[in-house]
Amino acid sequence: MFSSSLGKKYLMALTGLVLIGFVFVHMAGNLQVLAGQAQINAYAHSLQSLPWFILWGSRLFLLAAVLIHAWTAYSLIVENRKARPDSNEVEVTKRAGLASLRMGLTGSIILAFIVFHLLHFTVRTIYPEYAEMMTTVGSPNESEIHDAFLMIISGFKHDIISVFYVVAMALLCAHLAHGFSSVFQSIGIRSESWRAKLDLIGVGYAWLIFIGFSIVPLSVLAQKHGIYEFYDPSFFSQEVDDEALSTNPLNNES
Amino acid sequence: MKLTLKIWRQDGPKGRGSFESHILDGVSEDSSFLEMLDQLNEQLLGEGKEPVAFDHDCREGICGTCSLTINGHAHGPEDSTTTCQLHMRKFRDGETVTIEPFRAKAFPVVRDLIVDRSAFDRIVQSGGFISVRTGSAPDGNAIPISKVDADQAMDAAACIGCGACVASCKNASAMLFTSAKAAHLNLLPQGQAEKDARTLNMVKTMDEAGFGNCRNYGECSAACPKDISLDYIAKLNRDHAKAKIKKIFS
Numbered sequence: 129m130f131s132s133s134l135g136k137k138y139l140m141a142l143t144g145l146v147l148i149g150f151v152f153v154h155m156a157g158n159l160q161v162l163a164g165q166a167q168i169n170a171y172a173h174s175l176q177s178l179p180w181f182i183l184w185g186s187r188l189f190l191l192a193a194v195l196i197h198a199w200t201a202y203s204l205i206v207e208n209r210k211a212r213p214d215s216n217e218v219e220v221t222k223r224a225g226l227a228s229l230r231m232g233l234t235g236s237i238i239l240a241f242i243v244f245h246l247l248h249f250t251v252r253t254i255y256p257e258y259a260e261m262m263t264t265v266g267s268p269n270e271s272e273i274h275d276a277f278l279m280i281i282s283g284f285k286h287d288i289i290s291v292f293y294v295v296a297m298a299l300l301c302a303h304l305a306h307g308f309s310s311v312f313q314s315i316g317i318r319s320e321s322w323r324a325k326l327d328l329i330g331v332g333y334a335w336l337i338f339i340g341f342s343i344v345p346l347s348v349l350a351q352k353h354g355i356y357e358f359y360d361p362s363f364f365s366q367e368v369d370d371e372a373l374s375t376n377p378l379n380n381e382s
Numbered sequence: 383m384k385l386t387l388k389i390w391r392q393d394g395p396k397g398r399g400s401f402e403s404h405i406l407d408g409v410s411e412d413s414s415f416l417e418m419l420d421q422l423n424e425q426l427l428g429e430g431k432e433p434v435a436f437d438h439d440c441r442e443g444i445c446g447t448c449s450l451t452i453n454g455h456a457h458g459p460e461d462s463t464t465t466c467q468l469h470m471r472k473f474r475d476g477e478t479v480t481i482e483p484f485r486a487k488a489f490p491v492v493r494d495l496i497v498d499r500s501a502f503d504r505i506v507q508s509g510g511f512i513s514v515r516t517g518s519a520p521d522g523n524a525i526p527i528s529k530v531d532a533d534q535a536m537d538a539a540a541c542i543g544c545g546a547c548v549a550s551c552k553n554a555s556a557m558l559f560t561s562a563k564a565a566h567l568n569l570l571p572q573g574q575a576e577k578d579a580r581t582l583n584m585v586k587t588m589d590e591a592g593f594g595n596c597r598n599y600g601e602c603s604a605a606c607p608k609d610i611s612l613d614y615i616a617k618l619n620r621d622h623a624k625a626k627i628k629k630i631f632s
Contacts, residue, residue, distance in 0.1 A: 129630065132585055133555075133595045134622045204595045208553035211487050211594030217388070217401065218454030218480050222461075222550070224599035229552065231597065310598040313612065316620025320613050 133207070136200050141314035143197040144307050148333070150190055151300070155340035162347070162358065165277035169266025172276035198239055205232050228306040234299040241296035248283060258282070281363045284348035293345045301338035305331050383409040383470060386478040387422060389434055392491050395498075399491065401480075411471040415458065416441060416448060418470055419481075435494040443467040443607065446542030449549070450495055451482040456546035456605040464544065464607040484545050486554035488592040499545045501591035502559060506543075508587040509580035510563045512572050531569050538566035540608040550605035553594030558602035560588045561618035562610045568621055578625035585622055 130139050157175075160168045175183070221229070244254075252258040261282075263275040284290045308330030312318040318326055347358040384407045392399030406422050413421070416438050423433035439447035448465040452458040458468040473479060481495065489497040527535075539562075547558035564584050567573030573580070596615060603612050 220454035
């Protein structure tokens with residue numbers, strides 16, 4: 129089924145579709161940060177408290193989708209280079225945009241971003257102190273739960289990290305702008321009358337994802353630099369910063 | 383018009399090609415691109431040099447023999463045009479025109495600008511036909527075909543097999559050609575009996591020939607002198623998936 133050139137495209141499309149769905153759910157989850165500490169902590173806690181087989185089943189499913197998507201892309205790119213070993217003296221395009229021509233580049237950077245993001249907020253090896261942020265705010269039964277809100281605010285208070293997140297989301301936006309409609313082309317459910325509509329929906333979806341994901345880091349930066357107050361200002365006081373940075377290996381960062 | 387022509391020259395399939403520049407004066411704006419190359423060859427022969435080898439036949443845009451990548455565009459920058467139907471009035475006086483062969487591993491250079499496109503013939507041989515008893519021609523309209531299907535099959539059959547889709551694709555994918563050749567039979571009642579086998583065999587032959595993979599750029603359709611739609615690629619993807627699934631469960 130998946131051995132031919134078309135089969136590999138089916139794999140790209142199907143795993144891409146899984147990831148297209150995932151980014152929306154992830155984005156919708158993130159936006160709860162705007163509703164405050166209790167809301168996002170309760171949401172994060174409810175995800176962490178899912179039965180282990182659902183939690184780990186979903187994680188492994190998503191990991192498999194990313195790995196299959198990346199490996200298939202690599203294998204397709206290798207074959208494509210072999211198929212056209214000599215480039216033209218003059219390389220031009222009539223219709224293809226940068227988003228479609230640079231899927232490999234945007235995809236590779238997004239993959240690197242995913243690794244960084246998991247180490248940053250999920251495994252928390254970049255800032256191990258994030259794991260020790262506990263609170264009862266948002267807890268269903270007064271017990272201590274992980275303070276996701278404090279972690280997110282602390283995480284995005286670093287200018288460079290926030291900018292990297294926003295840039296990565298811009299690249300994801302470019303990737304989706306071509307990838308979304310390509311899913312339908314590759315599995316063969318795009319027609320003359322739907323092509324323009326799907327292209328438009330794809331670009332719209334890509335922008336929605338970009339804006340939805342970028343709001344959180346940008347709002348934290350905006351408050352840090354005194355542009356607008358989105359969150360409880362006590363999270364932006366110097367003591368919180370000092371506490372968060374106390375064991376920070378990069379604490380000389382401005 | 384006076385033009386500087388930067389042309390790919392290559393002795394043979396194993397030769398190392400390189401560009402060669404020639405200045406050609408007195409080119410008529412009304413001449414076709416191939417007539418301009420004829421003029422260049424006259425000039426080269428007069429100078430005792432080897433003329434440039436290029437493919438051509440009908441020179442009226444229907445045979446699919448002419449090729450050439452002109453200033454980076456397969457069949458030149460004009461839409462819906464073969465090289466033979468491209469006129470020199472589309473170029474500026476004094477312009478440098480870069481002329482290269484169609485580049486793809488599956489289209490090896492034979493000499494200069496001529497490439498071997500027999501990989502396309504192998505794709506057609508593996509499924510681009512229907513098996514019927516020969517005899518007298520069937521009565522017209524003996525098999526009813528809807529207008530929509532007939533139109534779509536006809537649009538697919540407009541493919542002249544020139545290879546511009548492969549040459550314009552950054553991955554040298556032959557999906558537009560293969561999909562058009564499969565679709566014009568897969569859409570018609572006469573093509574149904576062998577539909578699945580046709581689809582699987584043509585894709586297999588295409589892969590074996592060393593063409594690249596489709597990345598949905600749409601460059602092929604933009605370069606196609608017959609404006610074959612990307613819909614046929616979607617249809618090939620669909621027909622192939624169905625055929626594969628049926629094969630698994632049969």
